[in-house]
């Protein structure tokens with residue numbers, strides 16, 4: 594072919610261009626394929642569907658997928674099953690758990706630590722056909738949540754009609770997860786999901802999806818739910834605080850969420866000043882929130898104008 598295949602795996606532009614020529618593929622189609630394949634960006638980040646996500650969100654040795662999709666592939670290509678079987682790109686992302694087309698939860702397909710073996714699809718599908726994984730899988734419908742549809746649309750088409758459209762999938766899904774966990778812990782999940790179905794990220798998404806004003810409202814509801822003996826920010830917010838102010842304290846994509854959190858719970862600004870929050874320069878002040886926003890985050894300023902609950906004093910504009 595005139596190039597080493599290893600150079601393709603390293604996403605070297607010249608090798609990719611040559612591969613497209615050899616395969617008779619247009620540059621657009623190749624770009625689309627690569628966007629689903631992952632393109633390394635630094636040590637810990639990866640480009641996936643045009644967004645930066647932590648590499649670990651895509652490199653689990655356990656490959657999961659939808660059995661119904663694979664059985665449909667087999668039906669449509671009975672003569673050449675190995676050619677018919679397809680591994681969908683969104684199955685790689687840790688946050689995807691259900692197939693929105695079949696209302697079915699993913700199942701483990703194979704586990705392989707070595708990436709080159711993990712993604713040798715011809716060999717892995719061959720193993721799969723020789724096992725009972727697909728034949729013994731009984732059709733199982735699960736409740737596919739709005740969160741699953743949101744994630745599917747974002748990955749597939751880039752469409753998003755929620756306020757999360759201005760946030761990365763990673764930041765939005767982490768926020769939904771941590772908020773959802775606290776909603777479940779405080780037993781206030783009923784308005785946001787069916788009893789017994791505890792998908793924190795889906796419950797958090799339902800609680801927050803309507804608009805930016807939902808975030809301070811939900812945070813205040815958590816404070817109210819945690820009030821009383823033994824109450825306090827740790828009880829109210831659980832893992833949300835260390836997530837925003839320690840784990841992703843340097844991450845710009847979480848800045849808007851940090852800013853809202855800091856306004857809802859101003860006493861924790863002191864904790865930020867204590868060293869957790871490198872970006873806390875504007876959070877440490879007692880300046881009106883509008884000025885903090887304009888100094889620190891223009892998007893938040895716009896969001897605030899769209900309807901944060903001023904009457905309850907959540908935001909002092």
Ligand SMILES: [Zn+2]
Nearest residue numbers: 659662692695
């Ligand atoms: Zn499916």
